[in-house]
Amino acid sequence: MNFALTEDQAMIRDSAQGFLADHSGSAAVRAAMAGATGYDAGVWQRIGGELGWCGIPVPEEFGGLGLGPVELVLVLEQMGRHLLCAPYFSSVCLAANLLLQAGSPAARKRFLPEIAEGRLRATTLLPSIADWSAAAAAVQARRDGERWILHGRCPRVPDGASADWLFVLAQVQGERQPGLFALPREANGARVTPLEGWDATRRFAEVALEQVTVPAEQRIDATGRIGEALERAAALARLAIAAEQLGGAQQCLDLTVAYTATRKQFGRAIASFQAVKHRCAEMMVRIEAARSAIYGAAAFAAVETTADALSLECSTARALASDTYFFCAQEAIQLHGGVGFTWEYDPQLYFKRAQASSHWLGGADVLRERIAQALIG
Amino acid sequence: MNLQPSPADEAFRAEVAQWMRVHLGGRFEPLRHRGGPGDEEADPTLRKDWERELAAGGWTCVGWPKAEGGRGLSIEQQVIFHEEYARAGGPGRMGHIGEGLIGPTLIAFGSEAQKRRFLPGIVAGREFWAQGYSEPNAGSDLANVQTRCWQEADGSWRVQGQKVWTSLAHESDWIFVLARGEPGSKGRQGLSFLLLPLQQPGIRIQPIRQLGGGAEFNEVFFDGAVAQADHIVGRPGEGWKVAMGLLEFERGVSTLGQQMRFSHEFELVLRAARANGSAADPQIRQRIAQAWSGLRVMRYNALRMLAGGEGPQLKREALIYKYYWSNWHRDLGRLAMDVLGPAGDVVSDDPAIRPLQQLFFFSRADTIYAGTNEIQLNLIAERGLDMPREPRPAA
Numbered sequence: 001m002n003f004a005l006t007e008d009q010a011m012i013r014d015s016a017q018g019f020l021a022d023h024s025g026s027a028a029v030r031a032a033m034a035g036a037t038g039y040d041a042g043v044w045q046r047i048g049g050e051l052g053w054c055g056i057p058v059p060e061e062f063g064g065l066g067l068g069p070v071e072l073v074l075v076l077e078q079m080g081r082h083l084l085c086a087p088y089f090s091s092v093c094l095a096a097n098l099l100l101q102a103g104s105p106a107a108r109k110r111f112l113p114e115i116a117e118g119r120l121r122a123t124t125l126l127p128s129i130a131d132w133s134a135a136a137a138a139v140q141a142r143r144d145g146e147r148w149i150l151h152g153r154c155p156r157v158p159d160g161a162s163a164d165w166l167f168v169l170a171q172v173q174g175e176r177q178p179g180l181f182a183l184p185r186e187a188n189g190a191r192v193t194p195l196e197g198w199d200a201t202r203r204f205a206e207v208a209l210e211q212v213t214v215p216a217e218q219r220i221d222a223t224g225r226i227g228e229a230l231e232r233a234a235a236l237a238r239l240a241i242a243a244e245q246l247g248g249a250q251q252c253l254d255l256t257v258a259y260t261a262t263r264k265q266f267g268r269a270i271a272s273f274q275a276v277k278h279r280c281a282e283m284m285v286r287i288e289a290a291r292s293a294i295y296g297a298a299a300f301a302a303v304e305t306t307a308d309a310l311s312l313e314c315s316t317a318r319a320l321a322s323d324t325y326f327f328c329a330q331e332a333i334q335l336h337g338g339v340g341f342t343w344e345y346d347p348q349l350y351f352k353r354a355q356a357s358s359h360w361l362g363g364a365d366v367l368r369e370r371i372a373q374a375l376i377g
Numbered sequence: 378m379n380l381q382p383s384p385a386d387e388a389f390r391a392e393v394a395q396w397m398r399v400h401l402g403g404r405f406e407p408l409r410h411r412g413g414p415g416d417e418e419a420d421p422t423l424r425k426d427w428e429r430e431l432a433a434g435g436w437t438c439v440g441w442p443k444a445e446g447g448r449g450l451s452i453e454q455q456v457i458f459h460e461e462y463a464r465a466g467g468p469g470r471m472g473h474i475g476e477g478l479i480g481p482t483l484i485a486f487g488s489e490a491q492k493r494r495f496l497p498g499i500v501a502g503r504e505f506w507a508q509g510y511s512e513p514n515a516g517s518d519l520a521n522v523q524t525r526c527w528q529e530a531d532g533s534w535r536v537q538g539q540k541v542w543t544s545l546a547h548e549s550d551w552i553f554v555l556a557r558g559e560p561g562s563k564g565r566q567g568l569s570f571l572l573l574p575l576q577q578p579g580i581r582i583q584p585i586r587q588l589g590g591g592a593e594f595n596e597v598f599f600d601g602a603v604a605q606a607d608h609i610v611g612r613p614g615e616g617w618k619v620a621m622g623l624l625e626f627e628r629g630v631s632t633l634g635q636q637m638r639f640s641h642e643f644e645l646v647l648r649a650a651r652a653n654g655s656a657a658d659p660q661i662r663q664r665i666a667q668a669w670s671g672l673r674v675m676r677y678n679a680l681r682m683l684a685g686g687e688g689p690q691l692k693r694e695a696l697i698y699k700y701y702w703s704n705w706h707r708d709l710g711r712l713a714m715d716v717l718g719p720a721g722d723v724v725s726d727d728p729a730i731r732p733l734q735q736l737f738f739f740s741r742a743d744t745i746y747a748g749t750n751e752i753q754l755n756l757i758a759e760r761g762l763d764m765p766r767e768p769r770p771a772a
Contacts, residue, residue: 002379003677003684257762272765277758278751284761285697289674292694296677299380316670365663368670372662375647375669 003299005074012071016078019051024082026346032085033200037162039085047086048118054092055116057100062112069236069301073243073294080247083201083349087121090159093240095122095167099220101236102180102229107220111165111182122182123163125154125207126361132169132230136178139209141170141219148214150181153207156360160185160205161194167220168209169230178230180221181214188212199356201349231307235314238361239301242294242314242321245357249290249321252328252350253283256335263337276335283328290324293317312374319364319371322357329354390457393436397465400430410732412469413638415739417593421548424471428502431472436462438476438500440630445484445492446500452630452683459634466641471548475499475506477631478623479553479572486570486611486619495551495572507575509540509554509597510620517752520564520617524599526556526571528613532606534571536579536599542746546582546595549575554599555616568616572608579603589738632679632698636672639702642709642736643668649729650716664712671705696761700753703743710740 005013023043032039048054056072058064065071072093079088096115099108114120125139126132139152150170160166163185172179185192189212195204222229257280260271270276297313332347333340340347358364382390401409405427411419431437440455441447450458470476480499483491498504515521524538536556546552552575559567575582579602584592611619650656650665678701681694713733714721725731744750758764 003680253762257764261764269765274755274767277762277764278754280762280764281700281754281757284693284757285700288693288697289671289678289701292678292681293670293674295681296673299677303380313673316673319666320670320674368663368666369659371666371669375665376651376656376662 003295005070009071009074012067013074013078015051016053016075017081019046020078020082020084024079024084026349029083029085029201029349038159038200038203039087039162044086044088044118047088052116054088054096054118057092058096058112058116059100062108062116064112064116069239069298070295072240073298076240076243077247077250077294080244080353081251083248083251083353085201087123087159087162089202089240089244090123090163091115091118091121093237094124094126094158095163095165097236097240098124098167098180098233101233102221102226104220104222106217107182111220120165121159121163122165122167123157123159124167125157125160125169132234136169136171139168139170140173141179141181141214142173144213146216148181148216148219150183150209150212150214152209155206156195156204157192157207159203160207161192161203166190166207177226179219180226182218182220183209183212183214187214197356199352201353202356228307231311234361235307235311236301238318238367239294239297239314241357241361242290242297242318245321245325245354246287246290246294248350248353249283249287249325249328252325252332252347253280253287255346255350256280256283256332259336259339279331279335283331286320286324286327290317290320293320308374312371315362315367315370318362319367322364325350325354326358386453386457389454390461393458393461394465396434396436397461397467400434401465401467405430408468409466410468410638410641412471414469414743415589415591415593415735416732417469417545418591419468421471421545424468425502425505425548427468428470428472428505432500432502437472437502438480441476441480441484441496441500445480446496455630456633456683459631460637463634463637463641471505471545472499472502474508474544474549475504478508479506479551482553482570482610482619482623485622488607490607491572491610504551505545505549507543507546507549507552507597509543509552511542512539513541517749520568522555522557522568524554524556525560526554526558526569526604528558528606534569534604534606534609536571536573536602536604538599540597540599541585541594543582543595543597544593546575546597547584551575552580552597553610554604555620558613558616565617567614568620569613570610570616570619571604572610573599573602573604577602587738588741589735591739630683632682632702633676635702636675636679639675639706639709640672642713642732643672645729645732646709646713646716649713649733652729653716653718653720655716655718661712661716664708664715668705668709668712671701671708675702675705693761696757699748700750700757703740704750706736706743707740710737713737 052065053075055064056067060066099111138154139150141148141150166183166185168181169178170181189210191208193206195206197204260276261269263270294317297317300313301310329351333351336345336347339345408427412424435448438447439450439458443449476499483495512522512524514523526534526536528534536554552573554571554573555568556571557567558569579600581598583596585594585596586592650661655661678694678698685692714737717733755767759766
């Protein structure tokens with residue numbers, strides 16, 4: 001047993017940190033926020049192309065790097081820290097993840113290579129609740145000869161307006177388990193309405209499917225095991241968002257430490273006051289605790305394990321990350337004082353991201369109740 | 378990162394577990410899960426016998442080098458030993474101060490004669506030690522030690538002053554003391570590190586009754602108490618270096634064992650919540666989940682600490698650990714009492730209740746001893762975040 005990062009893992013982390021510091025600074029983030037698509041196409045191309053990050057969790061047989069959850073977590077942490085605006089989370093952590101856990105061999109072959117290269121943007125229709133199987137109830141699928149007809153609505157789809165493909169979990173008429181379907185965003189009857197979010201670093205859209213016709217080959221779930229597969233995919237998605245949140249929380253602390261070191265009142269840097277130091281130290285305690293839980297869950301996920309055990313680990317990591325991110329963002333505003341309340345300074349960006357990512361994929365209280373259920377029964 | 382244990386480690390784990398199964402029974406049965414913090418008064422005589430049982434099996438001082446009488450275990454195997462010891466309900470170690478504090482100090486700073494004199498008694502579970510650092514006016518500000526020492530014409534040392542919060546002094550044979558040998562010196566300068574037998578006319582031990590009713594700490598008064606000439610560790614004036622040297626070596630091998638005890642306490646809370654129905658209360662459920670999450674955090678945090686490699690600088694995960702576990706533990710104590718409800722307010726000998734009450738009361742000390750919450754936050758801010766230091770008295 002060894003908990004240290006390997007040399008390769010440290011290198012991936014450092015290169016992510018370097019690239020994002022250069023290409024996802026405050027000005028770049030604000031430019032992306034104000035742009036039409038919500039991200040910089042050039043940066044996205046490099047992420048998918050030369051950097052290969054989209055292929056991190058994708059096996060080599062599908063053109064990916066074939067790396068594991070630890071590497072993914074390290075890169076996501078840096079993305080969260082730099083508020084990277086890109087369809088990465090939706091394409092890789094939701095769509096590719098779902099394909100890898102629940103997709104049929106044909107669907108993997110069809111979609112994964114393009115996702116791994118960053119050439120295909122995909123997203124997943126998921127409501128904000130924790131239980132993905134229940135989530136499927138929002139969309140109904142019924143057979144119509146050789147085709148499927150999908151009908152339903154999902155109020156908050158990440159990158160829904162820019163994705164090339166939508167992966168849809170649906171309740172299948174006459175079946176007990178949900179099915180997974182793929183359709184192009186521009187399919188007839190798919191109505192995508194961009195939402196203006198308070199957190200403009202990640203775009204959401206409302207997607208309504210009105211009797212959308214889907215050819216048989218676009219039902220893409222591997223038969224028979226979707227229940228457990230969804231549990232795993234949900235757990236890994238939670239781990240991914242937790243890693244992003246960890247990076248965001250860390251940046252809130254770093255910004256605050258840097259600001260309080262330069263801001264002088266009463267003739268001294270405010271960082272020298274215990275009232276300020278202790279609050280920063282408290283942030284660090286929570287961040288390191290969340291980091292331990294997240295790295296631990298990632299190392300756990302890299303080993304063969306049951307879906308239930310994985311789910312418990314990732315729920316823990318995610319609940320801690322949510323609480324920690326919000327706490328640190330709120331402290332960053334408070335400790336920046338008046339400027340923390342302005343549009344110009346960055347704490348507001350993190351504050352909004354912290355809130356917007358807190359209930360997605362299951363909020364902290366919901367996940368803790370799931371943990372309690374597993375422990376108490 | 379790799380969570381897979383090696384086959385050799387697994388075999389070692391089985392060996393420890395088997396030894397504990399065989400030996401922690403019979404007359405030692407009553408010691409299971411006893412004698413930990415808050416319960417250190419539990420049957421000290423039998424626990425000293427247990428130390429000798431451990432010694433006979435070669436399970437004392439497992440991390441010391443073989444040349445010094447230890448077992449010379451690797452870091453991984455030490456961790457496994459502590460885990461399996463705690464998992465089996467191994468009692469709080471009477472020999473802890475000797476094995477964990479003064480032994481390693483002597484190995485690092487002691488003379489050959491001191492090592493020959495003292496290490497075997499520690500390894501064999503024959504001699505027990507107390508720690509004499511804190512004083513009424515040297516708590517968080519430990520360097521403000523006022524206890525004096527001086528050398529007589531025959532070379533022997535005399536000690537005058539008072540130590541406090543001395544765990545198990547009344548059950549120990551020896552005490553190591555930080556005392557001021559240079560009159561007029563301040564702070565970390567001018568301190569010496571002395572070893573004294575506790576049974577002598579110049580020493581008086583007075584128990585301190587704690588808020589939970591027990592008395593595992595003491596005040597120790599020194600009135601011309603004598604230390605042999607060659608029972609000074611390091612040179613006169615080097616006491617601070619000797620006393621602090623240990624902290625640099627601490628890598629948290631016993632933290633996973635501590636966490637096994639925490640897990641056991643958590644299980645007791647869970648059992649109580651199931652038994653009286655409070656496990657159905659949504660707020661209690663949230664807190665139970667939170668407590669369990671804390672156990673995961675501490676486990677992975679400890680693994681990070683252990684992977685941190687050599688080097689004197691405490692890493693971030695090591696810096697936060699004391700603050701994290703002590704506050705977690707205090708919260709668990711509160712949760713335990715809230716789970717018990719009114720039944721918790723009645724003094725009880727019920728084995729399902731008493732340990733939870735002890736947990737509730739004793740855990741108030743966790744955020745005070747070994748660096749209060751406030752001192753910990755200072756350390757985290759200054760060493761972890763490079764924020765400006767508190768003004769310190771000129772040495």
